[in-house]
Amino acid sequence: MFEYIIGKVTYVCPAYLVLETNGVGYLIYSANPFRYSSKLNQEAKVYVHQAVREDAITLYGFKDFDEKQLYLKLLSVSGIGPKSGLAILANEDHTGLIQAIENEDTAFLTKFPGVGKKTAGQIVLDLKGKLGDLGIEEMGSYGREESQLSSDTHIKEAIEALEALGYGAREVKQVEKELKKNPKESTDAYLREALKWLMKK
Incomplete structure (x- = not known):
């Protein structure tokens, strides 16, 4: 339903950020919400995926189009759910992830939470040779976070x-x-x- 949302970042916590637009605050789960800390009370563009279940409608956020596409490809693998997909994306070396899949390095893939040997093998089986069209870069932040926290x-x-x-x-x-x-x-x-x-x- 949504491709992206542009709004003001009003809240950041360990699991999600809140993006306000037109008087509505959208709760958006992210692999690393703290990369939006420097945009607090400023405008940001967040690419989103909407997941609909019987008991919940949830938004997951990404910094750019290619990161979102990588997430959707991960979700297409049997055994990878929204949360484990985010955990995989949280590692900023997305190029290394793609190389691990291409090299059938299941030991690397099992380091992610929620990914066992069977799921790692399924990731390789389903995605090998299918990620080359993504212009993946390291998962950057929006700039240095200015903070007085300890x-x-x-x-x-x-x-x-x-x-x-x-x-x-x-x-x-x-x-x-x-x-x-x-x-x-x-x-x-x-x-x-x-x-x-x-x-x-």
Whole structure:
């Protein structure tokens, strides 16, 4: 139904952002809502996918058209739901994801929460050779987030975002220790670092 929504970012939290347009605030789930932090109370364009179930109508947001198309292709795979699709997109190395699929690297794919060996194999089977038309770039933010929050608060928000994506308590505890070793300037930066570390471990 929707291709994108242009509006003012009025709220950002670990699982979603709120985009207000024409007096309506749209709750939009995102792989990394904190990349919109620098656009708080400013206008942003968010590409969206609307998922309709018997008990809910949900919006999922993406920074550009190609990121949305990658998400839709992931959803077409049996075993990949809206939440696990977001968790896969949260890793900003989308080129690495596509290369893993092309190289049938199921070990890489099983590092994502909710993706077991069977689902990883299905991703390769369904998507290999079908992602080359996407102009994928790294999942960027809208610029440096200016924040007066403490480093501990940024880490806490990043951890909450990981939990919202489906990462387990053991993984979260490990990555929290790593994040404390290297101070960052924003929640977005901490979350990006956490996702990179989780994919390398």
